[in-house]
Amino acid sequence: MRKRLLSALAATVVLCSVSVQACVLRMAAETDFPPHLILKEQGWQGQSVELLQLLAREVGCELTFINSPWLRSLVQINSGELDVVSHLSYSEARKSDFAFIGPHHIESIWLIGDPDTLPRISTLQDLSQDVDLGRIAELNGAYYGEEFELLKQSPFFARQLVSISSIQDKLALLEAGRVNAILEDVSVLQYWQTHQYKNAKKYQPLVLVYQSPVYFGFSKRTLSKAMLVKLQQAWKKLHEQGLIDRTVQRYQRKNITTLTPSSRL
Known part of the structure; x- marks a missing residue:
């Protein structure tokens, strides 16, 4: 009996480990879109990068960056090669493909x-x-x-x-x-x-x-509804803690605009 319990516990640990490892958000990034996306020798920096890193940590996910021009990124979202793009304006035509989390910037x-x-x-x-x-x-x-x-x-x-x-x-x-x-x-x-x-x-x-406000556009093709809801709740929590505005203010000193959460799933 004890042996079976230990085996079951080991299997649970393995499944949990796989689940955690599988939580990787692939973000489209293009070089030199400052102050939002900035490629340095030590990696990606910038306003959008920091905000998404905060969000990824809050939901327990790893964040990776894939270099992709804007138009190609929209295609890759539909093909399942990407999970998120930044600076996405809301439109009725896009809501079948994207969940809009944010806004993260007033463009x-x-x-x-x-x-x-x-x-x-x-x-x-x-x-x-x-x-x-x-x-x-x-x-x-x-x-x-x-x-x-x-x-x-x-x-x-x-x-x-x-x-x-x-x-x-x-x-x-x-x-x-x-x-x-x-x-x-x-x-x-x-x-x-x-x-x-x-x-x-x-x-x-x-x-x-x-x-217009712009959002992080998360793929409805690659992410579950439960994950999208989790991301929405995490963004709201980060906003209530003041972490969103604090990050934005470091990059937008001349034009500080309070970003009230208005996510659309």
Whole structure:
């Protein structure tokens, strides 16, 4: 009898060990999306990284990073190769594939360029027929709001857009003169300027394009409903403990916005 009990106990320990080891969250990460994703010699850093590390520890999971451009990441979520992406805007079209945990950031997308070399812009609608900026870089697969989607229906504006697949290419394209403006979160521009990226000071926000909370998008394909609920509860707990705001404030000193939990499973 004792031998059977010991065998059963050993089997339980093995099963528990396997269960713990199996809890690995695979996050899509792309180099140089500061201050959110920053690749250093010692590993990944940044606001999104720290927040997800907090969340993973709270639910007892290991976090690994897979280098993947944004559009490919969305495909890999659907194929089961990834478990989570950051900076995902909520939409009805996405809710069948993603659970939205957060928000982890209030994204403010601006048209950014050198005001000394570009025509004056007052509103986004100026670009529909009055202002030609030549070439504007947009991230392939990114969502910039309904007004921007409607604006893209204007042939005058649509021909100015240049789709790129990698976030880190934007500043390089500006520097090389291959585009005249980019669509980017103002927090990224602030990081470039604070850390004295080459010529970053001359680029300024020209007009606000879209502002919205963004979430960690967890895959409904690879994660169970029980795990998604656990993640939702863990995020709420971390927020109540003040750990979310404390982390954000280290990276968003100029624009601190309280992130009230509004997860959607």
